[in-house]
Amino acid sequence: MPQNMNIAIFASGAGSNARKIIEHFSSHPQIKIALVVCNKPGAGVLDIAAEHGIPTLLIEKEQFFRGDTYLPQLKDKGIGFIVLAGFLWKIPAALIAAFPHHIINIHPALLPKYGGKGMYGSYVHEAVIAAGEKESGITIHYVDEQYDHGGTIFQATCPVEPGDTPASLAQRIHSLEHAHYPAVIEQTILSQLVKNH
């Protein structure tokens, strides 16, 4: 009997990855994007969710870190899997415990290098360029209680070109993310559904 999965996307920014993920699953028979969770009022990802008729949940620090971490709202939407796509707060232990091995993240570098607190967005690309790296890339990984520490699911690389700026490298990294994240999410969820069936 086919099993279904409702995904919540957690994002804080422009939402280009969220857009690609939403488009990828727009007519999927088993997997649905059921909610977009955001911690930044006015973030571009909220407009993208509205464009696609996807419910949104704007969260605030107190309830997320010291309250019920919005678990009732996630359960209400039947969320079974959480995808982080440029979400800039640390996922609390209580939320990880409620979704064991069912929260994944994309990081815009080749972990374990260039990860951890403070390493997000342009800060990552600045560090990679400053270190004189000849290649960078993306890492898709499970989320544990530390930043960028969970088991790696997928990595892809791209060159760092002479004269690259953080913006030009970010553009190349975004292309990798958009090409791979939706399919890796699908493969990860389907393999778990098969395993649990």
Ligand SMILES: Nc1nc2c(c(=O)[nH]1)N[C@@H](CN(C=O)c1ccc(C(=O)N[C@@H](CCC(=O)O)C(=O)O)cc1)CN2
């Ligand atoms: N428990 C976990 N939570 C999160 C993870 C994770 O691996 N485990 N990944 C991050 C995403 N991320 C890198 O991929 C990341 C995001 C943000 C930060 C960071 O330093 N944030 C700042 C706050 C920034 C802000 O509020 O605007 C901070 O913590 O001081 C590091 C890595 C998502 N959550």
Ligand SMILES: NCC(=O)N[C@@H]1O[C@H](COP(=O)([O-])[O-])[C@@H](O)[C@H]1O
């Ligand atoms: N450490 C976390 C981090 O830096 N995540 C990065 O934020 C960007 C979000 O872009 P988007 O809002 O256009 O999807 C993405 O490049 C993602 O890898």
